[in-house]
Amino acid sequence: MATRQTQGLARLMRAPAIILLFVWMxxxxxxxxxxxxxxxxxxxxxxTSWAGWFNYQYFYTDPAFFEAIRNTLVLVLGVLLITVVxxxxxxxLIDKPIWGQGxxxxxxxxxxxxxxxxxxxxxxxxxxxxxxxxxADVAQFFGASPVDWFxxxxxxxxxxxxxxxxxxxxxxxxxxxxxxxxxxxxEAAEMDGAPAHSRFLYLILPHMARAITVVILIQTIFxxxxxxxxxxxxxxxxxxxxxxxTFLIYRAARLNFDIGGAAAGGIIAVILANIVAIFLMxxxxxxxx
Amino acid sequence: xxxxTLQGVAKRFGEVEVIPPLDLAIEDGEFxxxxxxxxxxxxxxxxxxxxxxDVSGGxxxxxxxDATEASPAKRGLAMVFQSYALxxxxxxRKNIAFPMxxxxxxxxxxxxxxxxxAKALNLTSYLDRRPGQLSGGQRQRVAIGRAIVRxxxxxxxxxxxxxxxxxxxxxMRLEISELHNRLKTTMIYVTHDQVEAMTMADKIxxxxxxxxxxxxxxxxxxxxxxxxxxxxxxxxxxxxxxxGSVAAEYGAQNIGVRPEHxxxxxxxxxWKGRVGVSEHLGSDSFFYVEDTGLAETITVRSTGEVSLHHxxxxxxxxxxxxxxxxxxxxxxxx
Numbered sequence: 001m002a003t004r005q006t007q008g009l010a011r012l013m014r015a016p017a018i019i020l021l022f023v024w025m026x027x028x029x030x031x032x033x034x035x036x037x038x039x040x041x042x043x044x045x046x047x048t049s050w051a052g053w054f055n056y057q058y059f060y061t062d063p064a065f066f067e068a069i070r071n072t073l074v075l076v077l078g079v080l081l082i083t084v085v086x087x088x089x090x091x092x093l094i095d096k097p098i099w100g101q102g103x104x105x106x107x108x109x110x111x112x113x114x115x116x117x118x119x120x121x122x123x124x125x126x127x128x129x130x131x132x133x134x135x136a137d138v139a140q141f142f143g144a145s146p147v148d149w150f151x152x153x154x155x156x157x158x159x160x161x162x163x164x165x166x167x168x169x170x171x172x173x174x175x176x177x178x179x180x181x182x183x184x185x186x187e188a189a190e191m192d193g194a195p196a197h198s199r200f201l202y203l204i205l206p207h208m209a210r211a212i213t214v215v216i217l218i219q220t221i222f223x224x225x226x227x228x229x230x231x232x233x234x235x236x237x238x239x240x241x242x243x244x245x246t247f248l249i250y251r252a253a254r255l256n257f258d259i260g261g262a263a264a265g266g267i268i269a270v271i272l273a274n275i276v277a278i279f280l281m282x283x284x285x286x287x288x289x
Numbered sequence: 290x291x292x293x294t295l296q297g298v299a300k301r302f303g304e305v306e307v308i309p310p311l312d313l314a315i316e317d318g319e320f321x322x323x324x325x326x327x328x329x330x331x332x333x334x335x336x337x338x339x340x341x342x343d344v345s346g347g348x349x350x351x352x353x354x355d356a357t358e359a360s361p362a363k364r365g366l367a368m369v370f371q372s373y374a375l376x377x378x379x380x381x382r383k384n385i386a387f388p389m390x391x392x393x394x395x396x397x398x399x400x401x402x403x404x405x406x407a408k409a410l411n412l413t414s415y416l417d418r419r420p421g422q423l424s425g426g427q428r429q430r431v432a433i434g435r436a437i438v439r440x441x442x443x444x445x446x447x448x449x450x451x452x453x454x455x456x457x458x459x460x461m462r463l464e465i466s467e468l469h470n471r472l473k474t475t476m477i478y479v480t481h482d483q484v485e486a487m488t489m490a491d492k493i494x495x496x497x498x499x500x501x502x503x504x505x506x507x508x509x510x511x512x513x514x515x516x517x518x519x520x521x522x523x524x525x526x527x528x529x530x531x532x533g534s535v536a537a538e539y540g541a542q543n544i545g546v547r548p549e550h551x552x553x554x555x556x557x558x559x560w561k562g563r564v565g566v567s568e569h570l571g572s573d574s575f576f577y578v579e580d581t582g583l584a585e586t587i588t589v590r591s592t593g594e595v596s597l598h599h600x601x602x603x604x605x606x607x608x609x610x611x612x613x614x615x616x617x618x619x620x621x622x623x
Contacts, residue, residue: 187341188374192388192435193362202387206378 029270035263042257055264064240064248069272071155072244075162076223076276078155080216082163087170087215088208094171095178112168116228123161124150124233154234154242161229166222170215177211178204213287220280224273245269291443291475292317293338297347300333300499307333308499310347315443315477315492320469323479324486325496326522331479332447334496338477339368339445351442362391367436368445371452373428375420381407381431382416388439399438406434409468426457433468443475450485462489483523487511495519517619520545526575526588528613535583541614541622548575548590550611555597558604562587564597578603 039051059065094105111119127134128149136146149157181204189199227246230236236243236251243251249269253262293315300308308330315321323331336342338349340361349357356364367388375384382403389399407413410430420428429449436444446465450458466489469476480486486493487507495502495510495518503515507523514520520528528545536544552558553576562581567574576589576597589605597603614622 182372182374184370184372184374185376187361188368188370188435189376189387190341191339191361191366191368192439193391194387195391198391202379203376209378 032263032266035259036267038260038263040258040260042259051260055260056268058261059252059264059268062248064243067240068243068245068248071240071242072224072246072272073276074155075159075226075244076220078159079162079166079223080219082159083166083170083219084212084215086163086167087174088212090167090171091174091178092204095175108171109168111165112172114165116165117232119165120161120229120232123157123164128157150234150242151238154238158226158229158233158242161233162223162226165229166219169219173211173215174208177208181207209287213284216284217280220276224269224276245272291315291441292350292352293443293475293477294350294353295338295347296350298334298337298344298349299346300330300337300342301345306499308337311499311501313494313501313504315475317475318473320466320476320478320489320491321494322486322490322492323477323494323496324481324483324522325502327481329496330499331481331496333499335368335445335447335477335479339366340364341368365439365442366445367439367441367443368447369429369432369436369449371448373420373432373449373452375428375431375435377420380417380419381412381423381434384420384431385434385438388435392439402438402440403434406437409437409471410434410464425453426461429453429461430464433465437468437472441474443477446476446478448479448481450480451482458485465489484525487523493523495522497522513621514545514613515621517543517545517615520613520615520621526590529584529587531583533583536614539612539614542617543615543619545613545615546607546611548588550608551587551589552606552608553578553589553591553595553597554604554606555601556604558606560587560605560607562603562605564599564601564603567597567599569594576603578605581605 036055037051037053039047039049039054041047090108094101094108098104114122125133128147130136130146130148130151133146133149135149139146147153185203186199189203194202225246226244227250230242230244230247231250234242236247240248245265246269249262249265252258252265295311295313297310297312298308299306299310311334323334325331333342337344340356340359340363344357347357348355351364351366376387379387385403385406386399389402394402403416404413407416410433412427412430412434415423415427415431420431423431432449449465450461453461462485465476465478469489478485478489490507492504493507493510494504497518503510503519505513510519510523514523517530521530524547526548528547529551530543530545532543536542560581560583562578565577565579565586567576571594572592574591574593574595574597576591576595578587578589579585581587587605616622
């Protein structure tokens with residue numbers, strides 16, 4: 001397997017796939033980089049000219065820009081917090097042998113199969129709607145006035161919807177990790193006199209560290225690009241209260257037809273994603289060793 | 290103190306009775322081995338004593354106090370598991386300290402006990418390693434260390450040596466026996482290996498299908514097996530069992546003769562046969578004699594070097610006073 005000859009052959013055989021993947025990634029990135037330095041608007045495509053750093057300056061001075069970055073981070077962290085904590089809790093509950101375990105597990109996993117715009121519409125019209133949503137009925141039952149979620153707490157509402165969608169993923173990964181926990185270890189801890197909360201803190205949580213890391217890293221990749229849920233519920237508003245960086249780029253490209261500005265936003269988003277990635281790898285990445 | 294008494298202890302899993310009610314008394318300081326074929330309920334019995342399984346009936350007394358309903362931690366017993374069950378993300382030191390940390394033992398006392406245990410078990414230079422960096426034998430010692438520091442009333446061992454290779458197993462067997470001699474604490478040891486049982490035990494409990502077949506010292510079991518099962522199970526190689534006319538000659542349904550109680554000779558004897566496989570170990574030779582018309586093969590053990598080879602005709606003579614006789618229920622005829 002590891003002779004020089006087979007290694008060379010293996011490298012040769014791998015090359016097409018690797019080159020294709022590399023080109024696939026580098027060409028769009030370079031084009032985006034190139035566009036970000038152009039004055040290029042689809043309303044006036046013939047008037048394309050070199051813009052220098054103007055698009056970046058424009059994006060940077062946009063009052064929505066910093067709010068969008070803040071919203072992006074709040075959205076990612078909020079969803080991560082809810083899904084990891086909730087995922088651990090649900091995984092531990094459905095790990096116990098109960099009657100109807102198979103059905104319960106399928107029910108828990110099912111939100112993951114609903115596509116994001118559909119899920120967001122259901123939440124918008126059937127659950128969080130101030131007059132005919134379920135939550136409004138619940139509020140009225142207790143004599144409180146219904147909350148208009150998308151007007152009063154737009155970002156919180158979106159965090160809840162996205163969390164609902166990603167909770168099954170976290171639960172599934174954490175459940176498999178939990179199932180691989182050695183039962184003799186737990187019994188040993190029980191004999192060692194460790195009460196339930198100590199067993200959780202000293203055994204279960206360290207055991208799940210790797211799975212939690214996987215959940216955090218994979219979810220972050222997808223959560224940085226949340227878009228559909230915002231589009232169908234708040235459309236980024238009120239004002240820019242629920243606009244994240246992805247949505248801001250969409251606004252520049254599709255509402256203002258400003259390709260140059262959107263490309264600059266895209267490059268900024270790539271840089272932000274890398275900062276988040278480096279930060280995450282520093283904090284939790286060592287669990288993957 | 291570590292006196293454990295089982296009174297009518299039974300275990301059922303649903304409809305299946307794994308352990309019918311049984312009584313057993315284990316004296317303080319005894320080394321008791323539960324031995325039996327796999328699936329005989331010996332591990333279940335140990336887990337009942339540990340409190341990891343609930344009894345379906347009967348009472349468990351530890352030092353005279355009823356511990357049937359007590360949680361595993363409250364029984365004052367320490368267990369060494371087959372898989373060692375070390376905590377993989379903690380260093381050896383933290384593994385050993387864990388039960389003391391849970392019991393709220395002061396830090397200084399913890400360190401003192403860890404040092405003592407590490408010294409006794411030759412673990413001092415490994416204290417800061419993780420279990421994953423240790424060999425099987427070392428992990429086994431860490432598991433024992435974790436049990437020792439709790440200063441339990443009794444140690445429970447659940448097939449602790451079955452994951453080790455043959456050479457290490459012999460070494461650990463001696464270490465555990467040595468530990469027992471030093472600590473003088475009650476130990477209950479589960480194994481399916483009758484050699485471990487014979488070499489380590491003060492008292493062997495032979496189990497089959499959840500029933501206690503016989504309780505006694507190793508030599509008692511060897512010399513006076515109470516029934517055919519114990520006779521066949523204890524001793525290596527296995528006892529030769531005969532039925533039919535040979536047994537009837539002795540007025541029994543079955544008779545048994547241990548391989549070491551049959552004399553093998555090339556020219557004269559009682560039973561005629563042909564040598565099949567022969568194993569020469571230097572100190573002993575084992576012959577598997579076929580075509581005797583009495584049993585499929587008869588195993589014969591002979592000390593020293595005997596020059597007999599495959600296909601040779603031989604004569605076998607059992608030592609008359611060492612023949613075990615059993616009636617039609619399989620019980621020993623006295």
